[in-house]
Amino acid sequence: MSSIGAGSRRTLRRRALPLVHLPLLFLLFIALFPVLLLAMNSLKADVEIKGSPLAPPTVLHPENYYNAFVAAQYNLAIGNSLIVSAVTICGVCLLAGLAAYGLTRLHLPGSDAIATYYLLAITIPAQLYLVPLFFAWVRLGLTDSLLGLILVYLAIYQPFSIFLLRAYFLGMPEDIEDAARVDGCSEFQTFWRVVIPLSAPAFLTVAVIVGTWTWNEFLFATTMLHKPELLTVALKFVVFTGMFDVDFSQQSAAGMMVILPVIVLFLALQRTFVQGMISGGLK
Numbered sequence: 469m470s471s472i473g474a475g476s477r478r479t480l481r482r483r484a485l486p487l488v489h490l491p492l493l494f495l496l497f498i499a500l501f502p503v504l505l506l507a508m509n510s511l512k513a514d515v516e517i518k519g520s521p522l523a524p525p526t527v528l529h530p531e532n533y534y535n536a537f538v539a540a541q542y543n544l545a546i547g548n549s550l551i552v553s554a555v556t557i558c559g560v561c562l563l564a565g566l567a568a569y570g571l572t573r574l575h576l577p578g579s580d581a582i583a584t585y586y587l588l589a590i591t592i593p594a595q596l597y598l599v600p601l602f603f604a605w606v607r608l609g610l611t612d613s614l615l616g617l618i619l620v621y622l623a624i625y626q627p628f629s630i631f632l633l634r635a636y637f638l639g640m641p642e643d644i645e646d647a648a649r650v651d652g653c654s655e656f657q658t659f660w661r662v663v664i665p666l667s668a669p670a671f672l673t674v675a676v677i678v679g680t681w682t683w684n685e686f687l688f689a690t691t692m693l694h695k696p697e698l699l700t701v702a703l704k705f706v707v708f709t710g711m712f713d714v715d716f717s718q719q720s721a722a723g724m725m726v727i728l729p730v731i732v733l734f735l736a737l738q739r740t741f742v743q744g745m746i747s748g749g750l751k
Contacts, residue, residue, distance in 0.1 A: 503727070509720035517716040532721040536708070540722055544697055545704040546729075552614055552700060553682045556621040557675050563622065564629035564674065565667075569659050571630070572637040573645065583634060589627035595687060602691055610692075617692050621682055629674045636670035637663070672737050680730050701726050 509517050510532055512525040537543070571579045601620065602611070610616030644666070648658045664671065686702045693699055705726060708719040 506720050506723050506727075509716060510724045512717060512720075514715050514717040517720070521716075529717065532717045533725065536718040536721040536725065539718060540701075540704040540707045541696070542701065542704060542722075542725060545699055545701045546725075548614060548698060549683055549700040549702070552618055552621070553679050555618050556625070556682045557679050559618070559622045560625050560629050560678050561671050561674055564626055564633055565664065565671065566659065567626070567630045568633035568637055569663060571634050573642070574655070583631070586627040586630050586634075590631060594624040598687065598691060605692060612693060612695050612698060614693075614698060617689060620688050620692065621678075621685070624688075625678050625681065629678065632674060633667070633670055636667055640666060676734055676737050679733055683730055684726075 505522065508524055509521065511528045511530060513527070513529055516523075516525065516527075570576060571583055605611050605616050605620075608616075610619065640663075645658050645662055648662045653661065683700075684702055685700075689700050689703055693703065705719075705722055708715060708722055
């Protein structure tokens with residue numbers, strides 16, 4: 469009887485499995501529908517979008533991407549965004565990693581209070597100090613400069629990154645680090661040769677999040693940058709919004725060009741999460 473009951477329970481579970489996936493498929497459709505709609509509209513004519521925005525394209529117009537690329541001068545904007553994002557990611561990972569390592573491994577007095585301060589800093593919106601920061605940057609001559617914008621991003625993304633890396637370091641065993649110190653490594657050598665390889669998944673997570681935030685950031689960029697040759701892709705996207713008319717075909721193509729690098733970055737680093745964990749454990 470017990471075997472029959474177990475078999476019937478397995479049969480019920482198999483039959484209920486598709487029903488369990490229905491809410492997940494519904495949520496997946498909700499998440500992907502805006503992206504799919506944007507991709508469809510990027511290949512349609514402007515008149516067709518205004519007539520039937522939810523219908524698939526009848527005739528493909530791949531020239532929308534070229535026209536949008538030229539109209540927004542994305543050759544300069546993408547380069548600016550790549551520079552800002554790459555430097556910000558490297559700077560945040562290095563500085564936040566060193567700070568998190570110091571808070572968890574050096575056992576400094578007041579480490580818990582500092583960690584609590586970083587936690588509270590996450591809850592404060594960065595927009596609150598936008599105005600005083602702008603006047604300070606004007607006096608320092610850092611407006612209309614990619615370096616000035618990078619310094620802003622390094623500051624506002626530090627608390628979250630430090631808190632995330634600190635939580636990861638607290639769960640790591642210290643035996644390998646102690647072995648490295650016995651072999652004669654300094655604290656920085658221990659951090660660079662042992663902690664970073666072991667923490668590759670955490671650093672990649674920080675890189676994905678910070679890269680996405682930096683690429684899409686608009687408020688600080690539009691406040692600090694005014695020269696056309698220094699604008700990022702998030703700022704150049706405003707070019708397609710006119711006062712009386714909007715070219716939705718070029719706007720959709722430009723939107724796809726903005727989000728594609730973020731999607732590629734996420735997919736590329738997602739595959740290295742498990743690889744980073746395995747290689748870090750072997751090292």
